[in-house]
Amino acid sequence: MRIALDAMGSDNHPVPDVEGAVLASKTYGVTVVLVGDQSTIKRELQKHDTIGLPLEIVHANQVVDMDDKPAQVTREKPESSIHVGMGLVEDGQADAFVSMGNTGAVLAIATLQKLKRIRGVHRPALSSIVPFVGKHVILADIGANVDCKAEWLHQFAQMGSIYARQALHYANPKIALLSNGEEEGKGYSLIHETIPLLLADDSLHYVGNIEPKEVVHGGADVVISDGFVGNIFVKSLEAMGMALFDGIKGEIMATQRGKLGGLLLKPTFRSVYKKFDPFEIGGAPLLGINGVVIIGHGRSNAKAIQNAIRQAKFAVEGDVVEAIKDGINNRSV
Amino acid sequence: MRIALDAMGSDNHPVPDVEGAVLASKTYGVTVVLVGDQSTIKRELQKHDTIGLPLEIVHANQVVDMDDKPAQVTREKPESSIHVGMGLVEDGQADAFVSMGNTGAVLAIATLQKLKRIRGVHRPALSSIVPFVGKHVILADIGANVDCKAEWLHQFAQMGSIYARQALHYANPKIALLSNGEEEGKGYSLIHETIPLLLADDSLHYVGNIEPKEVVHGGADVVISDGFVGNIFVKSLEAMGMALFDGIKGEIMATQRGKLGGLLLKPTFRSVYKKFDPFEIGGAPLLGINGVVIIGHGRSNAKAIQNAIRQAKFAVEGDVVEAIKDGINNRSV
Numbered sequence: 001m002r003i004a005l006d007a008m009g010s011d012n013h014p015v016p017d018v019e020g021a022v023l024a025s026k027t028y029g030v031t032v033v034l035v036g037d038q039s040t041i042k043r044e045l046q047k048h049d050t051i052g053l054p055l056e057i058v059h060a061n062q063v064v065d066m067d068d069k070p071a072q073v074t075r076e077k078p079e080s081s082i083h084v085g086m087g088l089v090e091d092g093q094a095d096a097f098v099s100m101g102n103t104g105a106v107l108a109i110a111t112l113q114k115l116k117r118i119r120g121v122h123r124p125a126l127s128s129i130v131p132f133v134g135k136h137v138i139l140a141d142i143g144a145n146v147d148c149k150a151e152w153l154h155q156f157a158q159m160g161s162i163y164a165r166q167a168l169h170y171a172n173p174k175i176a177l178l179s180n181g182e183e184e185g186k187g188y189s190l191i192h193e194t195i196p197l198l199l200a201d202d203s204l205h206y207v208g209n210i211e212p213k214e215v216v217h218g219g220a221d222v223v224i225s226d227g228f229v230g231n232i233f234v235k236s237l238e239a240m241g242m243a244l245f246d247g248i249k250g251e252i253m254a255t256q257r258g259k260l261g262g263l264l265l266k267p268t269f270r271s272v273y274k275k276f277d278p279f280e281i282g283g284a285p286l287l288g289i290n291g292v293v294i295i296g297h298g299r300s301n302a303k304a305i306q307n308a309i310r311q312a313k314f315a316v317e318g319d320v321v322e323a324i325k326d327g328i329n330n331r332s333v
Numbered sequence: 334m335r336i337a338l339d340a341m342g343s344d345n346h347p348v349p350d351v352e353g354a355v356l357a358s359k360t361y362g363v364t365v366v367l368v369g370d371q372s373t374i375k376r377e378l379q380k381h382d383t384i385g386l387p388l389e390i391v392h393a394n395q396v397v398d399m400d401d402k403p404a405q406v407t408r409e410k411p412e413s414s415i416h417v418g419m420g421l422v423e424d425g426q427a428d429a430f431v432s433m434g435n436t437g438a439v440l441a442i443a444t445l446q447k448l449k450r451i452r453g454v455h456r457p458a459l460s461s462i463v464p465f466v467g468k469h470v471i472l473a474d475i476g477a478n479v480d481c482k483a484e485w486l487h488q489f490a491q492m493g494s495i496y497a498r499q500a501l502h503y504a505n506p507k508i509a510l511l512s513n514g515e516e517e518g519k520g521y522s523l524i525h526e527t528i529p530l531l532l533a534d535d536s537l538h539y540v541g542n543i544e545p546k547e548v549v550h551g552g553a554d555v556v557i558s559d560g561f562v563g564n565i566f567v568k569s570l571e572a573m574g575m576a577l578f579d580g581i582k583g584e585i586m587a588t589q590r591g592k593l594g595g596l597l598l599k600p601t602f603r604s605v606y607k608k609f610d611p612f613e614i615g616g617a618p619l620l621g622i623n624g625v626v627i628i629g630h631g632r633s634n635a636k637a638i639q640n641a642i643r644q645a646k647f648a649v650e651g652d653v654v655e656a657i658k659d660g661i662n663n664r665s666v
Contacts, residue, residue: 228562
């Protein structure tokens with residue numbers, strides 16, 4: 001298996017990207033094709049022992065910055081590492097593309113220029129896979145599409161369900177709609193319009209509306225929302241998590257007693273943090289595209305990037321793209 | 334000042350409700366009118382030293398349960414403590430009504446049966462006041478209205494701004510729209526439609542779109558959203574906060590080392606928890622109603638209820654209802 005990695009993706013590229021590639025090629029037996037500025041990648045690779053590892057480099061002339069506007073990137077940076085890496089998948093020279101880079105740019109390039117939507121897919125969905133209570137929960141959409149239609153949400157549910165089955169090996173993934181309450185009648189118009197579509201679809205194990213608290217407690221395997229709501233949800237969880245950890249850290253460092261307690265609880269904090277750490281999964285698929293594209297966070301470290309490559313491997317092994325093609329076009333999975 | 338309190342409101346009513354009333358009447362010099370089953374309240378009051386305290390009881394025949402449907406309550410429980418308490422405000426026998434009870438029922442009774450909307454208000458907004466980084470931030474709407482129109486959000490901003498000024502004494506409250514990014518173009522159609530209304534309104538100090546992280550860091554004083562998004566936001570913060578505290582607690586109790594560390598860090602956790610504790614504020618106003626109505630959480634303890642009564646006092650002292658009447662009808666504040 002050959003997985004193309006955007007070596008110019010993360011905030012600190014190419015350092016964690018290259019290290020993640022080295023770790024993944026060593027651990028998972030996949031060939032990692034590093035895409036980006038050749039001399040930069042070569043220099044970075046020299047810091048690692050790569051003898052015998054299945055690593056390759058494909059040069060790309062341009063780098064997409066985190067604050068580049070997607071529309072600008074598609075126009076002005078046609079030779080970016082994102083374009084080149086996705087092109088490898090398009091040409092059959094790689095089985096998947098992984099990037100920690102500018103999400104909007106990856107999305108725009110995938111949708112408009114490379115790979116493109118699977119026929120029959122209304123809108124690709126940006127997903128996130130979050131480790132809630134030790135279980136991997138797929139959230140979709142978390143930001144690709146605002147102002148959604150019910151048919152789109154229905155497809156997000158189908159694609160999320162297929163991914164959960166094929167890549168995460170969930171036997172009968174529980175699908176839920178993110179809402180402000182579980183009772184019938186809760187939600188807003190889009191939710192009311194989506195429910196009958198999910199209920200009528202025998203391929204889906206739809207379990208109802210679900211509140212944030214239930215999501216965090218693992219109440220469903222695939223949680224569907226429009227991209228605006230999903231984005232607010234994910235960012236709210238992250239914001240609160242960061243605020244609490246920062247708050248605790250600040251208080252601990254303020255007193256001698258706190259420092260001692262903090263030292264004793266180091267394993268505790270590490271273990272709790274790990275339970276919610278998105279880097280344990282590393283990246284999540286852009287669903288509905290003609291190819292496996294895994295997107296991770298710009299802040300990713302090498303471990304996260306290694307894990308994102310593993311996620312790509314799961315998606316390729318699960319033949320997710322073909323399964324979505326079949327599922328969407330037959331309306332039965 | 335006379336503040337009517339729903340004595341049958343909280344999950345554990347009347348215990349925390351009565352204790353909160355005793356504390357508030359002692360601390361803030363307001364008369365608290367306890368509304369609910371007279372004999373139950375009397376019995377509960379006997380547990381406290383109430384000699385000389387300005388406490389009164391007004392009997393109500395019916396109790397609204399937390400899982401009662403609002404529509405059912407308005408039809409079938411016209412003599413509930415919520416009806417009677419709000420009636421006291423309507424009749425000028427109390428200056429404000431405070432309840433920890435069924436939010437949907439309070440909302441429905443206020444809007445449809447008692448007090449009613451201020452003339453010119455499209456939709457009343459349910460607010461929350463959250464202590465982010467030591468600053469009290471008003472969120473509106475957090476659940477009264479889904480599928481909002483831009484004009485409604487504009488009014489939520491006006492009412493939130495007036496409340497922040499009059500009750501919280503913010504000189505020039507910063508208003509922001511909750512969004513998935515700060516850049517222009519982020520958000521969804523409702524946000525795009527609302528921005529020009531806020532920009533054109535000289536009475537508002539509109540500072541732009543704001544992400545959850547910035548809200549938590551105190552980036553604005555009044556954060557506006559439609560009720561569905563606001564509800565997901567508030568519930569997500571709460572869910573993550575609870576999950577982390579529960580996770581840490583569980584890990585601490587699992588080992589001897591953890592228990593010792595936990596003991597040392599008790600003041601740390603208490604201090605951090607307090608920074609985010611909604612009970613420090615206790616309740617928030619239903620904005621746009623012909624009277625001060627403060628709603629708190631069913632889980633409230635006595636301290637939270639005391640604080641909710643204090644919030645009602647602030648709102649009455651700030652003459653919030655008159656200020657909203659003027660502000661909405663003159664479109665200038």
